Amino acid sequence: MVTEFMNPLADKYIRKKALPLIFCPGCGDGTVLNIFLRAVEEMGIFPDLALVGGIGCSGWLPTYIRADVLHVLHGRAIPFATGLKLTDPRRKVVVFTGDGDGVGIGGNHFIHGARRNIDLTVIMMNNGIYGMTGGQVAPTTPLHGRTQTSPYGNIEFPFDVGDLARAAGATYVTRWTTAHPKQLLRAIKEGIEHAGFSFIEVLSQCPTQAGRYLEGTSDPGELLTLFKKRAIAVERARSTPAQDLRGRIIVGKIHHVTEKKEFSKTLYESFPAEAADNQDHP
Ligand SMILES: Cc1ncc(C[n+]2csc(CCOP(=O)(O)OP(=O)(O)O)c2C)c(N)n1
Ligand SMILES: [Mg+2]
Structure with missing residues (x-):
């Protein structure tokens, strides 16, 4: 068993008994874990985290952190998080999901969480594939992408999950990749601070499945270089013709509004007696 780390953040926050990580070497989800812990440290919010x-693979991420953690049914992270937030609104509730978990099987819960504008921070590691189960086609797999279940190329159009979140009612939407660690750190902090449904999409390289099948390389370095080459800032993308955006990854803050009321506030204001009963409510 691991007893000590070189990294002080890992020493402080990682549940050592849960190691080793399920992630393959070079998986982008390890970067997301690292950056999330930095955000927690810089914000000093560890005692309030849920x-x-x-x-x-992505859904395993919180299980390595020594916080209060629910590891729940496929696609159901947002309903569990909703219940948790409503019973203890002071908690900073953060959901970790994948593209399959979040907008495949869990797509319905995703849009309704966004519609309600409940104060959750949803971090979606999008690798464009069902990684853990062997590389099946996902709702985010690019058109023509070859996977284990689309060997002749994907014939379905993918979701733009940021657009989906925004259209459904999310009030903070941002997209970065694991090749943008500083920007991702800022986005996670801003998303947690934002009182409403915050959606943070992180394109996360999957050398074992998506890399091998969709990109033709399992080299994490090459996959990170591809992210960097394809990234285009959202401000620049707005004045770029649509045909020139094909294959590009639009990164940055896609949407941020503060006027829309947060769901748990509305609920407790509507039922003040219940709010008074709930000792945890501020
Ligand atoms: C109800 C149910 N259906 C299917 C599965 C099998 N399953 C486990 S993980 C997964 C896909 C996960 O994909 P994604 O959310 O993109 O996560 P990744 O592994 O790519 O991070 C599937 C289909 C399951 N565990 N439960
Ligand atoms: Mg996936």
Whole structure:
């Protein structure tokens, strides 16, 4: 068993008994874990954290953190997180999900969480594939992408999950990749601070499945270089013709509004007696 780390953040926050990580070497989800812990440290919010993970490689991420963690049914992280937030609104509730978990099986819960504008921070590790189960086609797999279940190329159009979140009612939407660690750190902090449904999409390289099948390389360095080459800032993308955006990854803050009321506030204002009963409510 691991007893000590070189990294002081890992020493402080990682649940050593849960190691080793399920992630393959070079998986982007390790970067997300690292950056999330930095955000927690810089914000000093560890005692208030409650984490929820879905099913998939990405869904395992919170289980390595020594916080209060729910590891729940496939696609159901947002309903569990909703219940948790409503019973203890002071908690900073963060959901870790994958593209399959979040907008495949869990797509319905995703849009309704966004519609309600409940104060959750949803971090979606999008690798464009069902990684954990062997590389099946996902709702985010690019058109023509070859996977284990689309060997002749994907014939379905993928979701733009940021657009989906925004259209459904999310009030903070941002997209970065694991090749943008500083920007991702800022986005996670801002998303946690934002009182409403915050959606943080992180394109996360999957050398074992998506890399091998979709990109033709399992080299994490090459996959990170591809992220950097393809990234285009959202401000620049707005004045770029649509045909020139094909294959590009639009990164940055896609949407941020503060006027829309947060769901748990509305609920407790509507039922003041219940709010008074709930000792935890501020
Ligand atoms: C109800 C149910 N259906 C299917 C599965 C099998 N399953 C486990 S993980 C997964 C896909 C996860 O994909 P994603 O959310 O993209 O996570 P990744 O592994 O890519 O991070 C599937 C289909 C399951 N565990 N439970
Ligand atoms: Mg996935």
